[in-house]
């Protein structure tokens with residue numbers, strides 16, 4: 001059973017620089033987590049008391065101002081960060097597209113990176129090899145698939161990341177502003193694949209400032225502010241897979 005459940009999750013980043021704030025615990029603006037002290041150390045409280053539950057078929061849009069904690073939450077869901085408080089329970093294979101360079105080895109070729117990424121996400125070597133031709137074709141990288149990843153342009157890296165992450169039918173797909181890096185033709189193609197993915201009963205968590213993408217993909221919307229959940233809305237009449245008018 002595919003599911004995501006967070007109970008009172010908190011995450012504090014340690015600040016190693018010595019800050020000379022006039023009032024260390026005072027909020028200075030609407031952006032970012034709260035700067036304070038925890039266990040005698042200076043920290044940014046990027047997430048605080050975050051609780052929500054998702055089940056198969058849910059597509060959650062994460063919104064909120066810069067520094068609200070969206071990327072941090074994606075990293076917690078992907079297992080890059082352990083929460084400093086609360087619990088995270090995830091059932092299902094997770095793949096992520098929130099920093100196209102995450103999980104890629106610079107020295108390895110595109111092809112090898114597809115394998116490594118698939119293995120990390122819980123797929124078998126045989127499953128990955130079966131999908132390999134489709135992944136390469138979708139990326140349109142041609143001969144560059146056998147060239148080291150470190151030589152790729154940003155858009156080429158985005159093509160590899162998107163093709164690999166979506167071809168393996170992730171049960172849970174975490175995404176950030178992935179679409180911006182590819183060229184217009186690839187973005188259009190990527191949007192179509194997103195629609196197909198949205199039709200399948202997985203879970204998608206998409207952090208974005210792009211309202212039309214959010215409208216087209218998501219059935220739920222969570223607003224974060226200063227690391228806290230400000231609202232969690234289920235859209236009542238969402239037509240799944242509707243393409244955005246941009």
Ligand SMILES: Nc1ncnc2c1ncn2[C@@H]1O[C@H](COP(=O)(O)OP(=O)(O)OP(=O)(O)O)[C@@H](O)[C@H]1O
Nearest residue numbers: 013032033044046065066067068069070071072073
């Ligand atoms: N490595 C880090 N060390 C210290 N603080 C960090 C670190 N990464 C993020 N933060 C802080 O955590 C808070 C949340 O950042 P996060 O990147 O999760 O925000 P976001 O909602 O994704 O923002 P944006 O919309 O700008 O991408 C911010 O206050 C940021 O300064």
